Each structure stands twice: as C-alpha cells, then as structure tokens.
Amino acid sequence: MMNNLATKMTTTKAPTMTEAKITARNVQVFYGDKHALKDVDIDIRPRSVTAFIGPSGCGKSTFLRCINRMNDTIASCRVEGSILIDAENIYDTKVDPVQLRAKVGMVFQKPNPFPKSIYENVAYGPRIHGLARNKAELDEIVATALQKAGLWNEVKDRLDAAGTGLSGGQQQRLCIARAVAVSPEVILMDEPCSALDPIATAKVEELIHELRENFTIVIVTHSMQQAARVSQRTAMFHLGNLVEENDTDKMFTNPDDQRTQDYIMGRFG
C-alpha cells in the first residue's frame, strides 16, 4: 500500500505555479459603484480548456473580459489586482492592449464576421499585425487558419464570398479562424455556441477539443453538459465570487462547494 502510494506520489506530478499560463490574484472589478467581481484568484493551465460556469450575472463574462482587457472599453469599469500571462502583468502600463488582444483572442456569443469576404475576415488580423511578408504568405496563413477552424473544405472554392453569407455555425467557425490567424496563445470564448443549433454546436465543440493541443482555451458556458464535454477544469462563479475551481470530472460528480452542487443540480440559476 505504502509502496503504491509512494509510486503514485513520484509519478503524479503536482501542478505548480510555473505551469499556469494565466495567474489571477485578488482581482476586483467595479462598474461604477457596483462591485461585480470580488477577490478572484485562479491559475489557468496551458493547453487545456477551462470552463466558467455559474448563474446569470455572477461575473463569468466580466472575468473573461479581464483576461484580454476588453473591460478597458467600458468607461464605468475598473479592474484591480493582477493578471499575469506567462508571468507578465497584462495590466502593466507598458502592455499595449492591441498586442495583448492578438495574443489573447476572443470569440463572442453571436458570430460577428466583418461585412467583407471570407478571405478578408481571416486576413485582416495578420495584415495589421504584419505577420505576412507577401500575398503568398498571407494566403498560406488564411488557408491554415481556416483548416484549423475546420472550415477550409466548406469555403476553399468561395473565399471571395461574403462572410456574412455563411450559416451561423460556419460564421462562428470563421470567427474562430479569424482569432486563430494571428497565432494567439489564449482563446477566450464567451458562450460561443449559444446561437448555434446542435449540429453546429457539436462541430465547434469538436474544434475546441482539437484547438486545445495548441492553445489555452477559456470558455464561458450556460450548458453544464457542454462544460463537462469540452473542459478539463471548471470554475464556478456565484454573486461575483469564484466559489470553486476543480477538475471538471470532480466538479460534476463530487464538488467541494454546496453552491456548485446546487447549481449543477439545477436548484438555482
């Protein structure tokens, strides 16, 4: 027994701080006088999917937007505390939010392609960030991003067609291709499937599964089933507090916090 335990202890490496891709400490968010997020501490692991769950208004999207400083665009919003990505404080005055958002891409609830061609939707980011030296390189980046987003075969013969002419599910994968095209390290997804039908949802979930090999993904979802299907870690928010963060399997079978238990059993929210 002791031997088994000793073997387990030497072979199972405990997660350490250095393994975190994103480290948040004492994060507080205010909208004017409203204290929307209170004292959030979390370590988010690289190349894995972390799901944020919790009842409406608990602060999931607010915290997600802290990770690429999208809250900077809301005048009444104030963020305190620190968020490190690869040990760099993204709230440091030296950090350029535009560069940060290339490193930390975002996919929104409603697919929002630009009113331009499929090609231009994907090429826009790499072009403004100077990632291609010529048209051939840009073509390559666009094709690769569309392949990674699982959309290439459906659109390769009509790259000049309008992005807005695609189905909702295809538009969302186009937005994922747009995020992937600038080679981000983190992809934030705010309820990316809420406007999609079950088939399109399944495709996006499959895609999340594949993208996890190369990207750190954080997803806000109202669907417990989706969190269970796509994530390895789950964080539960309630009334502006992060009440529990755990392995997804444990979270949905034997959570530590009564509020998580009540939420996943549908007792509130």
Ligand SMILES: Nc1ncnc2c1ncn2[C@@H]1O[C@H](COP(=O)(O)OP(=O)(O)OP(=O)(O)O)[C@@H](O)[C@H]1O
């Ligand atoms: N732009 C804003 N201005 C003022 N208050 C806001 C703003 N955005 C969010 N809030 C408030 O902050 C709190 C957290 O909102 P947030 O959208 O982060 O919650 P959520 O958990 O993502 O909710 P939902 O699941 O409904 O999207 C809520 O009380 C909300 O009303």
